[in-house]
Amino acid sequence: MLLGRDTYAKKWIIRPDGEEKVTGKLRYLTDLTAPGMLHGKVLRSRYPHAWILSIDTSKAIMTPGVRIVVTAEDVPGMNLFGIAFPHQPVFCHDRVRYIGDALAAVAADTEEIAEYALSLIEVVYEPLPVVDDPETALEAGAIKLHPDGNLLHRTSLKHGEAETAFEGCAHIVEETYFTPRQMHTYMETEGGLFVPEDDGRLTVYSPTQHGYKDRMQLSRILGMAEEQIRVVSSPIGGSFGGKDELNVQPFGALMALKTGSPIKMHNSRRESVISGIKRHPMRIKMKTGADHEGRLIAHQVSILADTGAYATLGCEVLNFATEHAIGPYNIPNVDVQGTSVYTNNGVSGEFRGFGGNQVIFSVESQIERLAEKLGMDSWELRKLNLRAPVDPGPMGQQIVQTEGANQVWSKVKESPLWAKRGKLKRGGESEEQQDQAERLQAEERDDKCEDQVPWIRRGVGAAMVMHGAGLGLGIPDHSGGRIELTPEGKIQASFGFEEFGQGLYAALTLMLQDFFGCTAEDIRIVIGDTDRVPSSGSSTASRATTMMWRALQQLKPPFVQALLQQASALAGLAAEELATGAGGIHRKGDESGMPVVTYAELAEAADAAAKPIIAHTEFDYPTTPEGLVGAHYLYSYASVIVEVEVNMLTGRVKVLQTDHVIAAGPVINPMGFLGQIEGGSVMALGYTLTEDAVMKESNYVRHNLDTYLVPTFKDSPHTIRVEAIEDLPEGDTFGPRGVGEIGSVGLAPAITAAVRQATGIWVNRLPISPESIVQSIDWLEGVEAID
Amino acid sequence: MINTTYVLECSINGKAVAVSVPASKRMSDILRDDLLLTGTKVSCEIGRCGACMILLDGKPVNSCLLMAYQAAGKEVTTIEGISAGEELHPVQQAMLEEGGLQCGYCTAGMVVTLTALWETNPTPTRAEAEEALCGNICRCTGYEGIFRAVEKCGLSMKREGQKPL
Ligand code: FES
Ligand code: FES
Numbered sequence: 021m022l023l024g025r026d027t028y029a030k031k032w033i034i035r036p037d038g039e040e041k042v043t044g045k046l047r048y049l050t051d052l053t054a055p056g057m058l059h060g061k062v063l064r065s066r067y068p069h070a071w072i073l074s075i076d077t078s079k080a081i082m083t084p085g086v087r088i089v090v091t092a093e094d095v096p097g098m099n100l101f102g103i104a105f106p107h108q109p110v111f112c113h114d115r116v117r118y119i120g121d122a123l124a125a126v127a128a129d130t131e132e133i134a135e136y137a138l139s140l141i142e143v144v145y146e147p148l149p150v151v152d153d154p155e156t157a158l159e160a161g162a163i164k165l166h167p168d169g170n171l172l173h174r175t176s177l178k179h180g181e182a183e184t185a186f187e188g189c190a191h192i193v194e195e196t197y198f199t200p201r202q203m204h205t206y207m208e209t210e211g212g213l214f215v216p217e218d219d220g221r222l223t224v225y226s227p228t229q230h231g232y233k234d235r236m237q238l239s240r241i242l243g244m245a246e247e248q249i250r251v252v253s254s255p256i257g258g259s260f261g262g263k264d265e266l267n268v269q270p271f272g273a274l275m276a277l278k279t280g281s282p283i284k285m286h287n288s289r290r291e292s293v294i295s296g297i298k299r300h301p302m303r304i305k306m307k308t309g310a311d312h313e314g315r316l317i318a319h320q321v322s323i324l325a326d327t328g329a330y331a332t333l334g335c336e337v338l339n340f341a342t343e344h345a346i347g348p349y350n351i352p353n354v355d356v357q358g359t360s361v362y363t364n365n366g367v368s369g370e371f372r373g374f375g376g377n378q379v380i381f382s383v384e385s386q387i388e389r390l391a392e393k394l395g396m397d398s399w400e401l402r403k404l405n406l407r408a409p410v411d412p413g414p415m416g417q418q419i420v421q422t423e424g425a426n427q428v429w430s431k432v433k434e435s436p437l438w439a440k441r442g443k444l445k446r447g448g449e450s451e452e453q454q455d456q457a458e459r460l461q462a463e464e465r466d467d468k469c470e471d472q473v474p475w476i477r478r479g480v481g482a483a484m485v486m487h488g489a490g491l492g493l494g495i496p497d498h499s500g501g502r503i504e505l506t507p508e509g510k511i512q513a514s515f516g517f518e519e520f521g522q523g524l525y526a527a528l529t530l531m532l533q534d535f536f537g538c539t540a541e542d543i544r545i546v547i548g549d550t551d552r553v554p555s556s557g558s559s560t561a562s563r564a565t566t567m568m569w570r571a572l573q574q575l576k577p578p579f580v581q582a583l584l585q586q587a588s589a590l591a592g593l594a595a596e597e598l599a600t601g602a603g604g605i606h607r608k609g610d611e612s613g614m615p616v617v618t619y620a621e622l623a624e625a626a627d628a629a630a631k632p633i634i635a636h637t638e639f640d641y642p643t644t645p646e647g648l649v650g651a652h653y654l655y656s657y658a659s660v661i662v663e664v665e666v667n668m669l670t671g672r673v674k675v676l677q678t679d680h681v682i683a684a685g686p687v688i689n690p691m692g693f694l695g696q697i698e699g700g701s702v703m704a705l706g707y708t709l710t711e712d713a714v715m716k717e718s719n720y721v722r723h724n725l726d727t728y729l730v731p732t733f734k735d736s737p738h739t740i741r742v743e744a745i746e747d748l749p750e751g752d753t754f755g756p757r758g759v760g761e762i763g764s765v766g767l768a769p770a771i772t773a774a775v776r777q778a779t780g781i782w783v784n785r786l787p788i789s790p791e792s793i794v795q796s797i798d799w800l801e802g803v804e805a806i807d
Numbered sequence: 808m809i810n811t812t813y814v815l816e817c818s819i820n821g822k823a824v825a826v827s828v829p830a831s832k833r834m835s836d837i838l839r840d841d842l843l844l845t846g847t848k849v850s851c852e853i854g855r856c857g858a859c860m861i862l863l864d865g866k867p868v869n870s871c872l873l874m875a876y877q878a879a880g881k882e883v884t885t886i887e888g889i890s891a892g893e894e895l896h897p898v899q900q901a902m903l904e905e906g907g908l909q910c911g912y913c914t915a916g917m918v919v920t921l922t923a924l925w926e927t928n929p930t931p932t933r934a935e936a937e938e939a940l941c942g943n944i945c946r947c948t949g950y951e952g953i954f955r956a957v958e959k960c961g962l963s964m965k966r967e968g969q970k971p972l
Contacts, residue, residue, distance in 0.1 A: 025905070034903045041911030042918055044846020044886030158951070205946050207850045207858055207912035257912030258946050289851045521910025521947045655858035691906040695952055699909060702949030725855040725944065733940040736950045738933070756916040 023697075023742045027509040028690035035526040035691070036540070037255065037519065048257050049225040050211040054282035057213070058087050058127040060132040061285075062271050063141050064294055065116035065123060068364040068718030069165075070145040070150075072114055075123055078139040085133035088279050089141070091124045095274065096451055097243030101266045103233065106167070108330035110241055110270040114657055116145070117165055118329035118364055119719055120295035127283050140262070145619035152718045154303070154326045154361035165329065165362045172360040173335040174325050175342040175650075179416060180229075180353030185318035185750050189309030193389040197306070197382040198785040200712035201326075202299035204371060205730050206520075208257020210296065211286030216279075221248050229254035229518055230558035231550045240549050241270050243276060249273075254548030255492040256520035260703070261370035263520070263556060265297055265332050290723045297369035298713050300325045302378040304345075308386040316351045316405045319386075323358040323379065325368070332369035336361045339650030340488065341375035346414045347383040348425045348486035349405040350658065364718040372700065373765045376487055377707065381786065384483040384769030386744060388776065398773070399438075402429060402484055409749075414486075417644040417651040424657035424683035425486060427745045432482050437661045437741075438679075441480040441777065475668040478676075481773025482661040485766040488643040488652025489757050490563050497641035499557045501571035503796055504634035507627060509604075509620030512544035515571070516556035517564045519547060522760055523692030530689050535572050536580070536600045542619060554636065563641060565656070565688060565758040571637050573755070575603040577746065579635040587617040590625055642754060656684040656757045660701075660766040663739075664774040671790025673775055675705055675737045678767065683745040684757040690744075693759055694700060697742045700763030706731045708768040709787050815875045819844070820888030826875075834878055835859040838885060844918030846915045850944075853898070855919035857943030860916035867923040869942070883897035886915035889922055898922050898966050909947035916951060917943050925960065 026033045035309060038047035041790030073671070077089040092099050092113035099113075100106040112121045122142050128134035159168040164550040186192060194298040212226025222244070228234045231253040250352055256263065276283045287295070307320040327334035338360040345356045371377075391398035406425050413419040432438050491497040501512045513532055520523055525545055532543050536565045546552050556567060578598055578737045587605035588595040593616065598605050604622065626633050644653040661679040680697050687693050710729040714721040742763075748754075772783040781793060813830040816823070819842065835852075837846045838861070847870055848858035854869040861870045862884035889896050898921045901907065908914040911948050917940070924931060924939045931939065936957050945953065 035906075035908075038903045038912070039895070039899075041908050041914045042895065042902050043890055044844075044915040044918075046911060047845060048848075048912065052838070053843065203906045205847070207856065207910065207944070207946050209850065256910060258910040260946075289853075312907060468861050521912075523909065682809060691952075695906045695909055695948055696953040698949035699914060700949070703946070722855055725851045726853055728819045730944060730946060731950075732942075732952075740951050 021744060021746070023687070023690050023694040024745055028687065031687070031690050033484050033526060033530065033691065035523055036529055037362045037525050046255060046257055048208055049213065049227050049252065050208055050257070050286045052213040052225050053284065054213060054215055054220065057282040057284050058129060058275070058279060059131040059134045060127045060272050060275050061131065061138055062122050062127055062268065062291070063124040063126070063138045064291070065112070065119055065121040065758070066143070067116060067370055068119045068146055069114050069146045069150050070146040071148060072112060072116060072123070073144040073146055075113070076142040077124060079142070080126060080137040083133065083137045084139060085129040086126060086137045087281065088127045088275055089124055089137065090274055090278065094278065096243060096642030101237050101241060101270060102332055104333050104335060105621050106237070106240070108332070118366060120366060121329070122271065125275060127275040127279055148365045150718045152363055152365060152715065154363055157363050158263060158359070165364065170362045172331055172362055173338050174387045175338055175356070175358035177342050177356040177415060179405050182318045182320045182355035185353035186307065186309045188311070189317050190312045191390060191393040192307060192309040193386055193393060195386065195389065195784055197304045197385060199302050199378040199381060200707070200786050201301045201715065202367065202371065202707050203293065204260045204262030204296065204713050205728070206262055207294040209287040209289055210263065210267040212268065212272060212277035214283045216276045216282070221250060222273060222277060223250045223252065223614045224269060225252045226269050226272065227259065227263050227520070228253045229259055229520065231518065231548060232516055232555045233558065234266060234269055235550050237266055238269060238273050240275060242465045250549070250551045252549045253669070254519045256518060259520040260372045261374070263297055263323055264370050267295065285649060289725065292304065293713065293720055293723050293728070297332060297367050299371035300327060300334070300368040300375065300378065302341065304379060304384050306382050308390055310394060314401050314404050316349055318353040319346060319351045321345045321356040323356070325358070325360040326363055326365055327360045328363060328365045328367040330367050332367060334368060336491070337370065337375040341379045341486065343652065344376045344486070344649055345379040345383060345449045347380060348407050348484060350407050350411055351405070365711065365715050366720065372703065373608060373761050376765050377704070377768065380483070380485055380682065380765050382580040383786065384766070385772060388769070388773045388780065399432060399482070413644065413655070415648050415651045417646045417648050419644060419652070420654050420752070421764050422683065422749060424655070424745065428657045428659040428681045428683050429484055431743065431745070432659050432661055435661050435679050437480060437663055437677055438450065438482060440515060440663065449635045460606055477666045477778035478663065479666070479774040479776070479778025480661065480663050481770045481775070481777055482659060483769040484764040485658040485660070486655050486763060487658070487762045487765055489566065489654045489656060490643070497557060497643070498555065498638070499567040499641060500554050500636070500638035501568065501575060501637050502566060502634065503572070504632065505583065505619060505623050505626060506544060507623050509618060509623040510544040511538060511542050514546040514553045515568060516553045517547055517559040517568070520559065522696060523689055524559070524564060525657060526569055526692055527689040527730040531572055535576050537602065538600060538690060542603065558722045563758055565756055566754065567641065569688070569755040570639065574637040574639065575635045579633065582633045582635070583622060586622050586625055590621065601679040609622050614725045615776060622733065654754055654757060656682070656759070656762050658682045658762045658766055660770045662767065662770045662774050664771060664778060666775055666778045666793060666803060667781065668793065673709055673771065673791035673793070675771060677739045677742045678737050679743070680763055680764060681743045681745065682759060684759050684762065685748045686746045686756045687744050688756050693744060694742050694760050697763035698740045700761065701740055701767055702731050702736050704764045704767035705736065707786060708771045712787055815873065815879060817878045817881050819883045820885060830874065830876045832875045834861065834873040834875065837875060839871060844887050846884050848912055848915055850912070855944070856913070857916040857920060858913055860919040860943065862919060862923060865923070865926070867920045886919055889918060896922060897960045898925055898956070901956040905959050905961055906952035907948065907954035907956035908952070912960050913943060913945040917945060921957065
């Protein structure tokens with residue numbers, strides 16, 4: 021169903037954390053202050069690659085107002101961090117490997133003094149040659165960035181015999197695709213408040229996607245028991261994967277403990293650009309072959325990922341890319357090779373879509389090219405090769421069956437936007453279907469190209485996405501939750517997930533109402549504080565919604581049973597006659613709407629009997645039974661259709677409309693679902709058209725939002741329609757799947773397909789540069805000269 | 808410490824204020840650090856994102872580009888001053904109802920800009936609304952929810968004589 025307030029009126033709720041946000045009352049963790057706090061700043065490297073000969077902090081520490089200067093020597097525990105394996109130095113002491121490497125940190129009375137003190141730290145460097153390209157990084161003579169060399173990770177995925185199968189192909193397409201280093205550009209830059217407590221504990225108020233993981237890493241760095249650290253991690257002003265890794269936390273925590281004063285840190289945008297992780301730039305070679313009928317026979321892929329100076333989740337991102345390089349298609353002969361390489365460039369890591377965006381752009385582009393070679397409609401070509409529900413996953417693994425792939429792709433055919441394909445009149449051109457186009461234009465005025473000038477072209481394109489949910493086999497994917505009746509008589513759910521905008525409070529509120537028939541008033545939600553919540557794993561990989569739903573599924577029976585037993589004793593009615601509802605326990609069939617026992621009365625009784633009503637659960641994200649590392653078990657599907665307008669004179673592409681169809685199970689929170697897809701779509705628009713954190717000799721060229729261009733109101737499409745396909749097969753126990761990522765994946769290939777349709781130009785490099793459009797002047801042919 | 812004798816006197820959210828700050832201190836910092844009005848956010852510090860938007864004598868201004876002396880004697884309204892007491896401004900209500908926010912970090916600036924639009928041009932065309940809002944970046948919503956809010960809160964788009972967008 022098309023998502024909107026009318027279609028989903030019952031579940032269209034105002035988000036519980038909304039009012040505080042629209043009034044500016046909400047305190048983000050970077051808004052916090054504490055009496056006597058100091059300001060922390062970090063010295064980053066001057067060179068992307070150098071030996072460090074010496075670091076002299078004596079002048080800095082003597083500056084009035086400076087309280088402490090710390091370097092590698094001051095780290096009591098492990099001077100390393102990293103979400104997958106810890107090998108990124110908190111402070112470098114012998115060598116720097118990228119421009120974001122930290123050498124020292126200062127805490128001072130004011131931010132200005134701290135900044136000034138940084139300028140007084142004398143570092144003697146011996147610059148080293150820069151390894152700024154993943155290809156040269158792998159050459160024999162390349163300087164080694166890490167003891168084991170410059171190769172981080174290799175992957176391989178093979179079925180059949182691709183090499184020989186090409187011989188039997190009627191048509192082969194071979195192309196290389198280039199994708200950019202996208203920046204998360206969360207609006208709240210990294211920071212937080214680090215408070216040493218009187219009892220010797222440390223409280224960290226700093227946005228992260230995984231409080232428990234931060235706590236574990238900080239404990240190693242600080243040489244301090246995990247229980248001594250409390251991490252408060254929500255609310256977050258955006259993350260998109262970018263705050264899953266530690267950023268300023270080690271520095272703030274260390275200086276807070278050493279000075280005994282609270283430390284406030286808040287990165288400037290420039291610092292955020294330099295030190296923050298980005299989306300992996302990839303070079304993807306693909307060779308794809310089909311027979312005369314269009315059946316895909318062979319697919320050969322080579323992925324080269326620039327992971328930058330340190331690993332973070334480089335291996336896992338490459339695993340994901342490898343798995344998704346086949347798309348949702350049945351191809352008998354497949355050979356995917358992935359390589360992730362260290363360079364002196366900015367660190368690449370986790371980002372919404374997790375490596376799927378790059379390869380899906382490539383594979384969908386291949387399909388378009390192949391369709392053209394075959395003289396076949398690209399919708400038909402996909403349809404012909406689309407996986408069936410019973411087919412195994414891309415790695416040959418068993419996966420949970422759904423009709424998703426077929427459903428989303430069929431919907432494309434029904435879309436009015438798709439119907440315009442090939443019927444749009446190009447200014448100045450004689451079109452075969454001009455009559456039809458004119459009729460269409462009469463019907464829909466907005467289909468008319470502005471003034472019918474020959475240099476404005478329109479086109480429509482579509483793409484298809486199959487996207488794994490959860491972390492995939494091989495990464496611990498633990499989850500859990502707790503539910504209890506508080507002394508005030510509220511149903512309180514506690515999870516380790518974080519609210520970074522996605523609407524977790526609203527989703528959980530709706531789920532709790534649904535599970536217990538209660539009202540929003542009866543509910544309390546606790547998240548984002550390691551002292552108060554059970555460990556649920558990271559809020560990442562579109563997993564939180566599924567995990568919360570599953571947790572509640574398991575928590576409901578014991579919790580409700582305990583409630584009803586207690587109520588039965590109080591009310592003198594059999595437990596079977598009772599059910600949870602608004603305000604308390606109701607008698608089944610009672611229409612009065614009045615509870616027989618209120619939650620408050622239950623809480624009182626439970627308290628008196630010293631029998632708290634509480635339930636816990638722990639479990640792992642479902643994985644495929646085969647032991648294939650990286651393989652997913654649950655997949656969601658999406659199709660996306662776009663209409664673009666291309667200005668052949670300026671080379672600018674404007675996306676006019678997009679339609680998304682998403683098959684991810686039941687919609688829990690329609691406003692959140694819609695918002696995630698719309699937001700993901702516009703983020704992908706930036707990825708396709710403007711966003712690139714360009715590096716030159718391993719230095720960032722763009723340091724702020726004046727040169728790194730994310731879409732504004734003016735750049736966003738005028739209509740984004742989102743349709744949700746909610747049905748899951750009978751007996752599916754996995755429930756709703758998260759949609760945080762899927763809307764951001766398929767837009768790029770849909771746009772480039774539409775550009776091809778509009779202009780005849782194939783794009784293989786993102787973001788689409790205006791030059792690549794303008795320089796192809798073939799369109800001039802057939803245009804009459806205007807005097 | 809930098810000593811300053813400059814005293815900024817202005818009105819903030821209807822209250823007369825005098826703060827002793829360097830004359831070139833940015834308004835965004837004064838609001839956040841000196842007055843603890845943290846509803847005003849800072850994201851780019853160079854006037855590109857709109858997170859720090861305030862009203863200066865009723866006009867939307869990036870407070871990261873406004874120096875203390877430039878606010879002298881003027882009326883400053885921050886997000887904290889947009890709603891009248893407990894009652895939400897129609898713009899705020901519309902943002903809530905239409906899903907015009909997610910992480911909320913851009914929201915304060917967005918609401919301030921929208922309020923200015925609401926007061927100066929209550930029936931903007933889509934193009935006018937875009938024009939008014941394109942100095943506010945939102946990374947979460949894709950702007951659609953915000954446009955729904957624009958339509959909702961009485962800023963009904965005029966369509967007559969306009970190319971529908
Ligand atoms: S912080 Fe002022 S415009 Fe971005
Ligand atoms: S709601 Fe997050 S930036 Fe706008």
